[in-house]
Amino acid sequence: TLLKNHGFLSNFYLQNYLDIDLGSSQLGAFFSKNASWISGTKLGLHSKPKMPPCDFLPEKYQSLAYNHILEIHKKHLSPVATAFFQKPLLLHQGHMEWLFDSEGNRYLDFFSGIVTVGVGHCHPKVNAAAQKQLSRLWHTSSVFFHPPMHTYAEQLSALLPEPLKVIFLVNSGSEANDLAMQMARAHSNNTDIISFRGAYHGCSPYTLGMTNVMAYKTGLSSGMGCRSTMCPDVFRGPWGGSYCRDSPAQTIRKCSCVPDCCQAKEQYIEQFKDTLNTSVAKSVAGFFAEPIQGVNGIVQYPKGFLKEAFKLVRERGGVCIADEVQTGFGRLGSHFWGFQTHDVMPDIVTMAKGIGNGFPMAAVVTTPEIARSLAKRLLHFNTFGGNPLACAIGSAVLEVIEEEKLQENCQEVGTYMLLKLAKLRDEFDIVGDVRGKGLMIGIEMVQDKMSRQPLPPQEVSQIHEDCKNMGLIVGRGGIFSQTFRIAPPMCITKPEVDFAVEVFRSALIQHMERRAK
Ligand SMILES: Cc1ncc(COP(=O)(O)O)c(C=O)c1O
Ligand SMILES: *[C@@H]1O[C@H](CO)[C@@H](O)[C@H](O)[C@H]1NC(C)=O
Numbered sequence: 001t002l003l004k005n006h007g008f009l010s011n012f013y014l015q016n017y018l019d020i021d022l023g024s025s026q027l028g029a030f031f032s033k034n035a036s037w038i039s040g041t042k043l044g045l046h047s048k049p050k051m052p053p054c055d056f057l058p059e060k061y062q063s064l065a066y067n068h069i070l071e072i073h074k075k076h077l078s079p080v081a082t083a084f085f086q087k088p089l090l091l092h093q094g095h096m097e098w099l100f101d102s103e104g105n106r107y108l109d110f111f112s113g114i115v116t117v118g119v120g121h122c123h124p125k126v127n128a129a130a131q132k133q134l135s136r137l138w139h140t141s142s143v144f145f146h147p148p149m150h151t152y153a154e155q156l157s158a159l160l161p162e163p164l165k166v167i168f169l170v171n172s173g174s175e176a177n178d179l180a181m182q183m184a185r186a187h188s189n190n191t192d193i194i195s196f197r198g199a200y201h202g203c204s205p206y207t208l209g210m211t212n213v214m215a216y217k218t219g220l221s222s223g224m225g226c227r228s229t230m231c232p233d234v235f236r237g238p239w240g241g242s243y244c245r246d247s248p249a250q251t252i253r254k255c256s257c258v259p260d261c262c263q264a265k266e267q268y269i270e271q272f273k274d275t276l277n278t279s280v281a282k283s284v285a286g287f288f289a290e291p292i293q294g295v296n297g298i299v300q301y302p303k304g305f306l307k308e309a310f311k312l313v314r315e316r317g318g319v320c321i322a323d324e325v326q327t328g329f330g331r332l333g334s335h336f337w338g339f340q341t342h343d344v345m346p347d348i349v350t351m352a353k354g355i356g357n358g359f360p361m362a363a364v365v366t367t368p369e370i371a372r373s374l375a376k377r378l379l380h381f382n383t384f385g386g387n388p389l390a391c392a393i394g395s396a397v398l399e400v401i402e403e404e405k406l407q408e409n410c411q412e413v414g415t416y417m418l419l420k421l422a423k424l425r426d427e428f429d430i431v432g433d434v435r436g437k438g439l440m441i442g443i444e445m446v447q448d449k450m451s452r453q454p455l456p457p458q459e460v461s462q463i464h465e466d467c468k469n470m471g472l473i474v475g476r477g478g479i480f481s482q483t484f485r486i487a488p489p490m491c492i493t494k495p496e497v498d499f500a501v502e503v504f505r506s507a508l509i510q511h512m513e514r515r516a517k
């Protein structure tokens, strides 16, 4: 506590280079008016979790002043408020799983820019590949050939099973899903597309029809031919039990199922059939599903659900699309692609986010047959899709995932974290559910376990702020913003998980103390 009297820079120095127990929480407290926990609670400075060391030296922040940033934001940027926290973080540098803000605070990044920075911020090998390509050739458009695109197409297709071998390169997840919708329609000659309630598949006018979250439903016309169906959410939905999902952590709900027979799955499939019987034409174009829902708060379906749903859709002439924008590239640990964890073979796979580790890049992969159906109907063109820089980065990302065994790390460290978090669920009544696979984890907050009603968003926000003040960045999700989302760079370690779980536990204790007042 003597350190309190030192100037900011010396604190910064001590924290980052000498690894003295002075995490960003303490520094944050000096600057944050809202650090109420500092005053006299049992969890004051002394029991603050100790942040694991980091030997990276960030530059000193020398750009725009915070207030100036706020002004510019108000005047010139979108008025839609998406930033986390009462006082949004001003970040200026990243290194692997670490982020640094303008005040020199260090954070453990457990959200990776919304499930995007898969191999780590500014990964040296990816940086080197980008720099090399940057000084060689930036852009040609697809009316010329260049080797990075062909190298990448060969590398990516090798990671997908037959017959998923034809790749269309675009720039964002929304674009990828737009194109996949067109493919489904062009191939089937049908219009209707089914997606889950609670799903997020993008914000373009076309994909908005499949995004079933109220905040994105504009009331303006869009989404023609898109139909929603009940999300088979085994925690919040009407059915669910003790063995439903493919995760080391099951729900707290009891059931009388025997192995190989999931009653919840049967019930949700009846709902799916009801949608097919009532809400779509006799023949459909397709069905979109994320293998695990991201934005909806890491929702996992009962085992076997997708397999049966795919069969029903195909019987009606539709194709099946796996949206792997969040689940792909090894994050789920046991498999490289999320669809493999459901033992299904999609007709189209869409990918983005982690594909470029933060560089704008996305892809649609499909069968030669579906690719031909699209080509018959339209000349698909995209100026930036498959540009040399993106492809060089994409190749480096794939190499790093393999060389550093990041998929294996997701399995090992993710399972370790899930089991630790499941203990917190048992300890705290407001932690309703812990779920996920690999390094895609959800913690659903409730008023109490009996009701499973969502914890009010303001309360979830307080816990969220407290975690940030202790140096841990996590995400949010769920239609009530009730679920914490954890999806760190895939290179994190067990000691970092220990720190994160300790921070989360401290934040929960602080919250219980607040509630008791
Ligand atoms: C599952 C899923 N699909 C599609 C998208 C849209 O991607 P983008 O924001 O790159 O357009 C997102 C973005 O969050 C997503 O999570
Ligand atoms: C869709 O229509 C085209 C002709 O417009 C036809 O060649 C193709 O076989 C049809 N596809 C299916 C699945 O019916």
Ligand SMILES: *[C@@H]1O[C@H](CO)[C@@H](O)[C@H](O)[C@H]1NC(C)=O
Pocket: 270, 271, 273, 274, 277
């Ligand atoms: C759907 O319709 C079929 C008949 O076409 C019927 O056998 C089935 O019970 C219906 N299912 C639901 C859930 O409505």
